Amino acid sequence: KAGVTQTPRYLIKTRGQQVTLSCSPISGHRSVSWYQQTPGQGLQFLFEYFSETQRNKGNFPGRFSGRQFSNSRSEMNVSTLELGDSALYLCASSMGGWRGYETQYFGPGTRLLVL
């Protein structure tokens, strides 16, 4: 089975711009979660989608949003970029059943640099 794929792998933006990142889960997986990784804060949960619905959300401002499509692919969007949004954004997929129990499998990440 192909793993989780994320596009693009690298991105450079300037402050104030917006960005959209894409994630394709493992075939058959219906849950997609997004995490932000920075040197200072470590790995932090952004949100999780299942069957096109956001089931859970982390403690991030409204500039961070996401969506999931009927084929389980997901996108996340960050509007009005700030320097502090520079990070590695990781997407993870799981089957989507009973939460907590399932193993999340991660993609290679999108490295975003905001100038």
Next chain:
Amino acid sequence: AQKVTQAQTEISVVEKEDVTLDCVYETRDTTYYLFWYKQPPSGELVFLIRRNSFDEQNEISGRYSWNFQKSTSSFNFTITASQVVDSAVYFCALSEAEGSQGNLIFGKGTKLSVKP
């Protein structure tokens, strides 16, 4: 509140040495799951193991072993006869059945450097 602590920020060993990575967690849930992930320089988090709160049996997989002790809220990871390819950042993570609604709570990670 739920929390995962990896007190060792960086560890450096010489090839063939054994090394143990510590993980201490906090949770109020009685049902929870613990994970270890490996992050090589490429960035992708690679799943290593999952343990549920009801199973305290130690696990061994090749050179890797895990020691789960509920009494001390620890889930430590040992690499036996380390190799250069083991160099990576290792993350311990917690997932609660109820409290965090399934999202992973990560420790800050331990960077392991294995020198030839």
